Amino acid sequence: MKNYLLYDFIQVAGGAERVTLTLAEAFPDFQTLVSRSYPDAQPLLDASSAQVQELRGGWSVCLPRIWESMWCFRFRAGRLHDAHTVLYSGFYAPLAVYQQRSGRRFYYCHTIPRFAYDLYDSTLAGFPWWLRPFYAIFVRWFRKQYEAAIGRMDRIFVNSENVRARLQRYIGLDAEVVYPPVATQHFRFLADEGYYLSTARLVPNKRVDVIVRAFLQMPERSLVVLSGGPELERLKAIAGVAPNIRFTGWQADDALRRWVGNARCVIYLPVDEDFGMSPVEAMAAGKPVIGVAEGGLLETVVPAETGLLLNPPPSIEALIDAVEEMEISVGPTLSELCRRRAVLFSEKQFIQSMKKHLR
Structure with missing residues (x-):
């Protein structure tokens, strides 16, 4: 059976990265896919027995981190076509759900993309005035992409009651709480x-x-x-x-x-x-x-x-x-x-x- 675990990218030794590697170690029959692993996270990867595969390649390696991740999962995840089970997490990896034509679709939500929802106003205010209209357009587009993608999931899990309430308030979806792993x-x-x-x-x-x-x-x-x-x-x-x-x-x-x-x-x-x-x-x-x-x-x-x-x-x-x-x-x-x-x-x-x- 073809099973996959997807997360945006391994950037630092952060909480979401640790959850991803814990899952990869606990489910060795799942292939772990990210758009890219970054040098700051190498010590974390070296300490893990998990095998993480990158989707990056071609001209998209020249894109900024977020755009590269969105491109990789939307257009470079063709191996998901005949997947049996896929566990998505992060903000951008769920875009790969359009590549999955069969099987089960699960989403583990560390949080909704707060820059597009509850922290949108404060994030927007941090941009120069001339960039704000472009950021607003991007956020409107991204919300549609993200909500459509997670709306295709069979089940959604969240890491706390706090995130569950946030997901209900801003997107109107319910979820089951599974607290994240702490070593x-x-x-x-x-x-x-x-x-x-x-x-x-x-x-x-x-x-x-x-x-x-x-x-x-x-x-x-x-x-x-x-x-x-x-x-x-x-x-x-x-x-x-x-x-x-x-x-x-x-x-x-x-x-x-x-x-x-x-x-x-x-x-x-x-x-x-x-x-x-x-x-x-x-x-x-x-x-x-x-x-x-x-x-x-x-x-x-x-x-x-x-x-x-x-x-x-x-x-x-x-x-x-x-x-x-x-x-x-x-x-x-x-x-x-x-x-x-x-x-x-x-x-x-x-x-x-x-x-x-x-x-």
């Missing part, structure tokens, strides 16, 4: 070295600037920013020469687990996060989470049991208060509650659910 088995409590950890990508909607500004007012507390992104230099400028704030850049998986395992607490304050793997990784290591009461964190962090959730939008003052409260809360009991909670979102649970649906 909880790799995270351990190692020690409490007293520092607070931020693992979010350095982009505006992760609100890492709030965290940095808060720790500028807490020189007695240490912050480690364990990530990179386009906001890195701006955040470094905000931190200045503060000796209690350290930027490490992106870390390999082993180093990430050591940093989490030795932290006192993980702080994660994104805007309406789809699901959020970082809080679950923290809890798997017995570390509490200071988060925000919106998005996927409402489904993973239990206030007063596995961490604290701040009212959105989180203020600097509220974060400072939460850190001081955490200082007197950490201990063996809190760590054990965190570990128990994290097990509910393990790779084992995810694979069992997906095998039940796909088999």
Whole structure:
């Protein structure tokens, strides 16, 4: 039987890329197809036993990343013609559904393309005025393509109740929740070295600037920013020469687990996060989470049991208060509650659910 697993592209060591490789390892009889794999994701690919095939080729390699991905799945996925089962994910891979003439069609939705729906206005405002009409035309066209493609699926799965509600609100489709796999088995409590950890990508909607500004007012507390992104230099400028704030850049998986395992607490304050793997990784290591009461964190962090959730939008003052409260809360009991909670979102649970649906 011809079975396929499709995802847009392997760009970085991100959550969706990890889900794709977990599925590829759990279903070795599925061929995994992406438009392209990028150098920043090579360490992730090297650590996986999954075999990932690229669709790129010909003149389309000259296209920008998104356009290349759309072209590859729309016109270079002819091998799907007689497929038995195809599991689509991402924004652009579903366009390959038009190549599939028979068999079952499943879609695992990490999130809807937010740039075209709930974040459309803010994304549009980020373009120069003369580019905005072209962007608006592209989004109207892309919405039609995306909605028509996922409308052809037999079943749709989403990674959280948050994304399920978003899909219903903007597209009018319902779905089944299958929480994504978190490699909880790799995270351990190692020690409490007293520092607070931020693992979010350095982009505006992760609100890492709030965290940095808060720790500028807490020189007695240490912050480690364990990530990179386009906001890195701006955040470094905000931190200045503060000796209690350290930027490490992106870390390999082993180093990430050591940093989490030795932290006192993980702080994660994104805007309406789809699901959020970082809080679950923290809890798997017995570390509490200071988060925000919106998005996927409402489904993973239990206030007063596995961490604290701040009212959105989180203020600097509220974060400072939460850190001081955490200082007197950490201990063996809190760590054990965190570990128990994290097990509910393990790779084992995810694979069992997906095998039940796909088999």
